[in-house]
Amino acid sequence: MGAGRLYPAVAVGGFRRYATYRAATAAGVFTNTVFGLILVYTYLALWDEKPHLGGYDQAQAVTYVWLGQALYSTLALQGGGVEKELMARIRTGEIAVDLYRPADLQLWWLASDMGRAVFQILGRGVVPFVFGALVFDMAVPDDPFAWAAFAVALLPAMVVSFGIRYLAALSVFWLMDGTGVSQAVMVLGIFCSGMVLPLNAFPGVLGDIVRALPWAAQLQMPADVLLGRTAPVAAYAFQAAWAVALLAAGRLVQAAATRRVVVQGG
Template sequence: MSTSGLYRAVSVSSFKRYATYRAATAAGVFTNTVFGFVLTYTYIALWDQRPRLGGYDQAEALTFVWVGQAMIGAMALLGGGFQVELEERIRTGDIAVDLYRPADLQLWWLASELGRGAFQLLGRGIGPMVAGSLAFELALPSSPLTWLWFLTAVGLGLVVSFGLGYLVALATFWLLDGAGMRMVSTITSIFFSGMLLPLTVFPGGFGEVVRWLPWAAMLQVPADVLLGQYTGVGLLGILGFSAAWALVLLLLGRALQAAATRRVVAQGG
C-alpha cells in the first residue's frame, strides 16, 4: 500500500469507527440542538437591543449560532477527539510501539482526526443545522460555490484544531498527566473560536488580536465564509490565514515530536 493509501485508509477507518457510536451521536445531536435553542434566544434578546452588533443582522447572527452547533463535534470545541487516546498512549509508554510503525506519527493521527471530524460534521452537524433552519430565519447561502468555500474553510479549521490538540497531547511527554493542559485548551477554544460570541463583537485592540489567533480558524472563519463576509481577494486572504496557521502548527508539532522522540530514546535506551 502506498503512503497516501495508508493515511487514506486510516481516515476511512476512523470515520467508520465513530459511525458505530450511534447512541453517542444521537445524544450529541440532541444536546447541540438544545444548546442551540438556548443560545439562539440569548442572541435574539441581544440583537434586539443592538441590531447590527458585530456587523451581523439578526438572521446572520442566528446562522452563526447554528453553524457553531454544527461544528462543535468536528472541531472538538468542547474537548474530545484524539487527545485523550494519544495522551494515554504516551502515559503508558505504548507510544514507543507507535514510533516503530512504518508511518509518520503526526500524519497518522492527523489522518485519524480528519476521519473523525468528517463523521462528526455529517453525523452531528447536519441535524442541528436543519433544526435551526426550520425553527428560525437563517441567512443561509443559495450558491453552491459559497458552500464549497465553506467546506474548504472547515477542512482548514480541522487541521488547525488538530495542530493545537497535537501540541497539547505531546506536552504529556513532560507533564505525564495532560488533563490540566487539556482543560485549559478546551476553555481557550470555546472563548477564542467564537463559540460563545462572534469575535467581531469584541471591541478595540483586543478584538483585533483575537481575530488573528489560530482558534478563529475553527469557527469564526468558516461561519464568516458561509455568511458571505468575504469575497474575491478577501476570501482568498482569509483562507490563506487559516492555511498559514495550519502549516505553522503542523511544523511546531513536528518540532515538538522530534524533541519528544529524543526523550523516549534517552529514557528507553
C-alpha cells in the same frame, strides 16, 4: 506509493471508529440542539439591545449559532478529538507501539482526526443545523458557490484544530498527565474560537488579538465565508498560514518528544 494509501486508510478507520458509537452520536446531536436553542434565544435578546453587533443582523447571528453547534464536534472546539487518545497513549507508554511502525506519527494522527472530523459533520453537524434552519429565520445562502467556498474553508479549519490539539497532546510527554492541558484547551477553545460570541463582536484590541489567533481559523472563518462577510481567498490564506505553522511546530515538538519516549514504561 504505499504512503498514499496508508493515510487514507487511517482516515477511513478514524471515520468508522466514531461511526460505531451510535448512541453517543445521538446524545451529541441532542445536546448540540439544546445548546443551540439556549444560545439562539440569548443572542436574539442581545441583538435586540444591540442590533448589528459585530456587523451581523439577527438572521446572520442565528445562522452563526447553528454553525457553531454543527461544527462543534467536527472542529473539536473544546477538545475531545483524537488528542484524548494520544494523551492516554503517551501517559501509559503505549505510544511506543506507534513509534515502532513505519509510519509518521503526526500524519497518522492527522489522518485519524480527519476521519473523525468528517464523520462528525455528517453524524453530529447536519441534524442540528437543519433543525435550526427549519425553526428559525436564518441567513442561509442559495448560491451553491457560497456553500462550496464554505466546504473548502472547513478543511484548513480541521487541520488548524488538529494542530492545536496535537501540540497539547504532545505536552504530556513532559507533563505526564493531560488533564490540565485538556482544560486549558477547552477554556481557550470556547473563548477564542467564538463559541460564546462571534469574534467579530469582540471590542477593540481584544477583538484584534482574538481574530489573529489560530482559533479564529476554525469557526469564525468558515462562518464568514458562508455568510459572505469575507473574501474566501483571504480566509483561506489566514487558515493555511496557521495550519502550516501549527503542523511545523507539531513536527518540532514531536522530534523533541520522541527522544523522551523512554521515560515511560521503561
